Structure formats: structure tokens, C-alpha cells
Amino acid sequence: MLDQTRLPGEVVHVTLTTWPDVVDAIKAMVIRGAPAIGVAGAMGVALAAHQAAATSSTRQAFDAEMGRAVAELRVARPTAVNLEWAVDRLAGVIADHEGTPQEIAAELAAAARAIHSDEVDRCVAIGHHSLPLFTRGACILTHCNAGALATGGYGTALGVVRAAYEADPSVTVIVDETRPLLQGSRLTAWELAQDGIPYTLISDNMAAMLMSQGRVSHVVVGADRIAANGDVVNKIGTYGVAILAREHGIPFIVAAPTSTLDLTMPSAAEIPVEERAADEVRGLALFGMPAASPDAPVANPAFDRTPARLVTAIITEQGVHRAPYERSLRRAWDDAAH
């Protein structure tokens, strides 16, 4: 994995050789982004199978070890549904398979690679579907990182940006830095710089002013989980941006593959939101000086809930969905044949 905690300062790849290492990497956000942690979870199951096949003398012993790996991998982080979705998909392969551990391990490796390439294909399709939504010279504000780093390649929200920029080189991007973990300034800005797409970095609280000055034409974000009614759970701050976009008459567009849909959730209210460590908020330094007292009481919800009424469109690899979302998302899910 490319260690995302060390970007943009250092480009460091880490090699993980056991499934508990994969659990730890997901928890520590060495890899993050809903589709990407789904891919990582699937790879973790395949890695577990590779090792369990080598050490298990019976299918029963193999299944027991895989049960442990599946149980821990699927809950390494709670909010993005893609992790559960991908791990459960591979668990289904195990349950349905009557062969030897070696045969199962080989099939899981292929299935994990397929999930990875499918996610990238979905991103490209999302980018393609999004093109009619943009006018010439669009200035797209994005929050967090829903780029290649978050998806295994190309990106959801940044896939939309990439497709828009390929079609119209006058497209520019406003990047929310995205406190607390700064995925915007660390990851999105880095990806855009790699691709030569012009961007302006802002702190999150500048978005409203730029919108009031007509400097934002579209907002495009990814999602960690989308409920059956079109409510969106995404990185903390997304809900605020959605309110600001509506206030200024700016389209608020969510780009996500169907693997991010959770049609078992009637609305976002039922979706769990991870509370992360207080030090993510107070561990900041500005010009080398600490920005908060080490014992400051802190709230640190990692995600928030954006109601469907604030969402102009949801783009999946199946196409562009508009309110009311329920039936359209259901059909996308069915057509994607999950």
C-alpha cells in the first residue's frame, strides 16, 4: 500500500504480509476512502486465505481461521459500507465453495483482484456519466479525498473532476483542506498536482465566502455510505458544505459506486458514525507551535449525514440519479447485479 498518512511529504509504500496488519492499516488510515478500504478488506481476506491454506491441515481449521479474519476485517472501520460489502462478498465465496483450502485461496485472490478492477471501472463510468452536468469553465469544490487514493484508482469525486478536466481544460478545482486529518490538503491537492489540474487550497471555513463571490460552480463529493432514501454519509464537513451549496444555488453532486449503497438502511439516521481519537483534533501545529492544549476536551465525529433533500444528483456507475432517489438507487443496485 501507498502509506497515505505520510503524504504529501513522503511517498512510502508499505508491504503487509498478514491479515492483522491489514486490519491495523485500515484502522490507522494508512489506506482510507470507502471503495479503497473495501478493496483492502478483500485483499486482507485473500491474504488470510493464502496463509491459512498453508497452515491448516483440514477444511474445518481453515474455515475457523477465515472466520476470525472475516470478523475482524469487516469491522476495522464502521462507517463505510464498502468494507462490509467486499469482505462479505469474499466470505460468501468461502461459504459456497466445496473445494480445498488451496482452491478457495486461489479463488479469493482472483475475487479480491476483481473487486479492485471493478472499482476502478466503476469510477471511470461515473466520470463518463457526470460530463453532461458541467458547464464550460466549471469551478468544482470538493471535500476530503475521493480520488485514486480512496478508490484504488481514478476516483469517484476526483474521477468526475478528472473527466470534466479532460473534456474541458478550463475546469479548476477548489480543495477543502478537510480537518481533522486533512485529506484535502494532503491527498486531493497531491493527486491534482500529479495530474496538472489547477486547484486552490482553502481551509474548510472559507467555502462559504468563495461561494458568495461566485467562485464555485459545482460541489462534488464522494460517499462512505448512501441510504435507500438517498441520504449520504461522508467525511465530516460534507453536510455543512451541502447546506452552503443550497444557500448559494450551487449543485451538490455525490459520486459513488453502487458498492457504497446500503439499501438496508432506510435513512442515514441508522448509519453508525465513527468517533475517532481526540488527538486528531488537538494534535495540530502551526508554524511549529502546538495549536491546542494536550488536554483540551474534544469532539471528533469522523463523518456526518447529509439528507437527500440537499443532494442535487447521485452519480453511480449505472448513471445519474435524481430525487426521489429510492426507486432509482434500487434499480441501480439490481442492475449492478450485486
Add this chain to the structure above:
Amino acid sequence: MLDQTRLPGEVVHVTLTTWPDVVDAIKAMVIRGAPAIGVAGAMGVALAAHQAAATSSTRQAFDAEMGRAVAELRVARPTAVNLEWAVDRLAGVIADHEGTPQEIAAELAAAARAIHSDEVDRCVAIGHHSLPLFTRGACILTHCNAGALATGGYGTALGVVRAAYEADPSVTVIVDETRPLLQGSRLTAWELAQDGIPYTLISDNMAAMLMSQGRVSHVVVGADRIAANGDVVNKIGTYGVAILAREHGIPFIVAAPTSTLDLTMPSAAEIPVEERAADEVRGLALFGMPAASPDAPVANPAFDRTPARLVTAIITEQGVHRAPYERSLRRAWDDAAH
């Protein structure tokens, strides 16, 4: 001065012995906050007079040196009107005075001290007027630092918080960290901890979620300049918080002395907004690692404009003002006898 750039890590007082040092301290935000930089500007004029009286052989030489000091001090920062207001007030003392440089210097020293003590008195009056606006157990969100550090003592927005807490110890505070310069996490959290007032620190983009969960009952902020129609220019991010407050039906209250009024400005559109150095946005480190590329293109407006229609009430030392603001603010200005 208490060096605010080094809080909360270090409590360091600096002694400034020349007026150009005062200009530099205001520019570098060693002291910041609209009323406080007004006091600092006045003190800078008094300091200039003290030195010019010692070195000038004629009134003409004294006036020339004072002209330079006044011209530089009043524009050390452009957005807060209190700086111009206080410096111009002392310039008026010089213009109206027919005495010797020594006599003028003594009068300016007294006038600067009076501005300081008046600002503190105004804060206490603002806190007193605000009490009827709060219900029991209020949870007050504030943005930036409009505390004792920003005003010379007690505070405007934090004066309101202090008064509310003194009247009802179940009051709690939500502190926006306030990127880019983190006046919330560095200064407001520090002031509240000193006073034992319970608070929770959040990154700016968490405010919307906390509001949606019913965890914010009131928003109280200070102001850098208030136009004749009640539009408010304040720290970047204030406008966004005002939109979020209205979306959630939460009162948005502005606390500022009449020295922050600028009735020559019909609306906020005419008020200049300072653009500060890009490194304030990209100079962050999280857990010791740089958060942005050193050459990332950046926008960094230091303030934004909140239209009067989003402001539930403005509290000055003259009382509580409600929309339409024009006549009420005019009367407050006249009654304050500026």
C-alpha cells in the same frame, strides 16, 4: 503585550518600546482582535508622542513625526475599524491641542488608557445586556477569539459567555478551532480553561453536525466591523456558521462595542477584507508531518461578510439591537457619543 502567537504553549510577554514595533506586532498578530488592536494602536500613538516629545525641538517637528506614526499605525491591518477609530481619535487630540509636545504626549497617554478601560467597560455592559437572550443550560458555539485577549479584557463574544456562565453554571461552550490561525483552539480554549468554563473543541467543519444533533443552542461571535445596515465583517468562517445557524433555527448573535460600528459603510460589500499569507493555510503539521505541499496554490481571506438578514441580534454596550438595524445602530453610536 501577551504574545498571542505563542499561546497556548507558552505565556510570553513582550515589551515594545517604539511605535514601529507596535505596527509590526499588530501585523504579525502578536496582538489581534478588533477592540484590542484599537487599544494597541492608541498606545502606539501615545508611545510615539512620548518619544517625539523627547526628541523634537519644535511643535512642527513633533507634528511631522506624529503624522508618520498615525499614518502607519492606522493601516497596520485593514479590516477591523477599531484601529482607525482609536488612532483617529488620538490624532484628533493632537490636532485640537495648542500646548507643548510634552503636554500633548501626557494627554495622549491618558487618552490611550481611557480607550483601554472604556473597551473593557463596554464588554462588561455587553455581557450584562445579553443575559435575557439565554435559556437555562445554553450551549453556546463561538468562532475565533472575541475574548479578553481580543478586547483588552473580559471580551465581547466571550464576555457574553462569561456573563451567561456566571448567571448559570450549566452553560457550556463549543469552540470552533478557527482555521487558519486557530484562534479558537489556541486562544478561546485557553481563556475558557483559565476561567474553568466547560468547553468542547471542534474543527470548524463539525459545527453543522453538532447543530443537527441539537448540541448548539446559540451562536455568539464578535465582529471586526459592522456596517450601517447591520452587515457584519468578522473572522473567516463566520458567514458559514451564520448560514448553518439559520438552517437549524439557532439564534446567531453578534457582540461588539460601538467602536466596531462603521456607519460610513452602507453595507459590508464596501468593507475591505485582508488577504493574508498563503503559508498560514499550508504551514500546518499534523502529528509532526507537513499537511500540504509548500507550493500549493492557496486562497486566504482573513475575514468574511455576514449579511444582516442572518443576524438575530447585535449587542453593543448600548443594548440589544434587532433588525432592521440601521436606525438602532445609529442611535447607539450617537448615544455612545463618539
